[in-house]
Amino acid sequence: MATSSLAVKPTPTGPQVFICFRGAGVRKHFISFLDPALRKANINVFIDEDEYLGSDLVNLLKRIEESEIALVIFSEDFTSSYWCLEELAKIKECKDQGRLKVIPIFYKVKPSVVKYLKGKFGDHFRDQIRNLRHQPERTQKWEDALLSIPESIGMPLAAQSDRTDKDFITSMVIKIQRLVEHMAVKGNQETEANLPGGSIVPAMKPKREANSQGGSMVLAMKPETEASHQGGFVVSARQLGIAFSDKSRCWSWSSITGRNGLSYILLSLLFTREKSGLRPGKTFED
Template structure:
């Protein structure tokens, strides 16, 4: 049970008393649930568990809670994965999480790895193509200030070095590349802490 809690990092904090003593997440995973949850993200979860990397994913978070709970998880994390897919921009929650992630980046409290799943980084950055169509459809029912924050976050995060899964690449190799990059970043962070 303890290994499971370490891997999922208290994904059910209200159900498990030992989850309270679990360390904060090392990695926050931001993605459009319906699009990736039962495929790519489930494989990524397993890879992170095997490497004993603590992560947070909202699948077990209590429904009905507001974004502040997710924002707290972002603030507790060292790294965030922004996993962009064709349907990512249909979710105001994903975009609001992305804005919070970028606020933490600007305060130098978080590093973000943009991951592109069968979507072009340029389409995400410029809100074009299929991604852009979905973004602007959501924007029609949103506020102007909120839209500007989303656009700024999309542009800022996609200007960072990221990882792309194209049509002709094995998903398991891509996931391994992501996990290796996370481990590299975590190791660099710990070396920095040790030598301060």
């Protein structure tokens, strides 16, 4: 019997990006390009298709709570979906709690149409209101979310725009990458500020050595002050310069949450010290 093997791509790490959208047309044309483009950029994306088969829809609300960034793709048919409005209300709730960054994407619909419920977008919403007139508290949350989310800085793509979806998605990916990097730096600074001595491992005595590859600076640690976690090192980011940081086969960034609720960025070595031969003061060769 012939056997075949499938190449398994590593799961992206970092802040989870939840994508909220409506419609088969948006899924087939826009999301089908956006999703792989974000993953190719090593951005940790979650869409409804990533949920386990057989799971309840309410699990998607939990995925929103687990995320740090939400992309809301407003399209003309967005408000025709009861579930999209439920997700939007949850996104607003997490945003108001300071737990979620929200980026509204106005896909071939004007921001004013969303905020002021104009045209078919507004008609669909009013149909939802009539169908659930016995649940005014729920529909009020939807309306509040539709007023609030468009207030965040987002990105519009007009219906008659000269830009292609591909060009628009490329610019989206770049801006989301910048946001993820900014969040990582800010989170690290907050972590250091809340730890004794202002660094993750105060006892560490790092020094910088010139690397033979272009004179870049790397961190060398004395063995007696070395700290490790599953092959990774916990160091003060303000003192750290990483050689070959662009080589994904060598390093992995991941986000963890401590008991105090703060997010920590963990830099892990993808090879064990025994296999890599990594010693204090030594870097990987390409």
